[in-house]
Amino acid sequence: MNYQLHAVVQGRVQGVSFRHYTVMQAQDLGLAGWVRNRPDGSVETTAEGEKEQLDIFLDWLHIGSPAAQVTQVTVHWYPATGTFSSFETRYGYG
Numbered sequence: 001m002n003y004q005l006h007a008v009v010q011g012r013v014q015g016v017s018f019r020h021y022t023v024m025q026a027q028d029l030g031l032a033g034w035v036r037n038r039p040d041g042s043v044e045t046t047a048e049g050e051k052e053q054l055d056i057f058l059d060w061l062h063i064g065s066p067a068a069q070v071t072q073v074t075v076h077w078y079p080a081t082g083t084f085s086s087f088e089t090r091y092g093y094g
Contacts, residue, residue: 002080004033004048009061011071013043019089021065029053032084039093047087048080 009018014037022035026047031054033047047057064070 001051002048002082003051003054004046004078004080005054005058006046006076006078007044007058007061008038008074009043009045009064009070010041010073011064012067012069013064014041016065016067018043018065018068022061023087023089025060026057026087029057031057032087034084034088034090036090036092046084048082048084 019035019037022043022045026033026035026045029049031047031049033045035043035045038044045061047054049057058073058075061073062070
């Protein structure tokens with residue numbers, strides 16, 4: 001059974017290649033979804049896949065890219081929608 005994870009990652013997560021590493025991590029885990037910067041300095045991501053892979057992804061989000069300093073991750077779980085076919089970076093805030 002697949003699930004959807006939606007997370008907002010706070011801390012020093014913009015300007016440190018966080019989105020790039022997030023895409024690589026998600027792709028390595030076979031997840032689909034997206035990641036984007038938010039105007040408040042946080043990073044938002046939605047990922048769908050198997051629960052075990054999403055748990056690994058969530059653990060990674062608490063650490064982030066090598067230069068990141070994650071202070072908080074807010075997570076919500078939902079049923080998967082099957083909307084996404086790949087994992088990508090989204091640009092813009094809407």
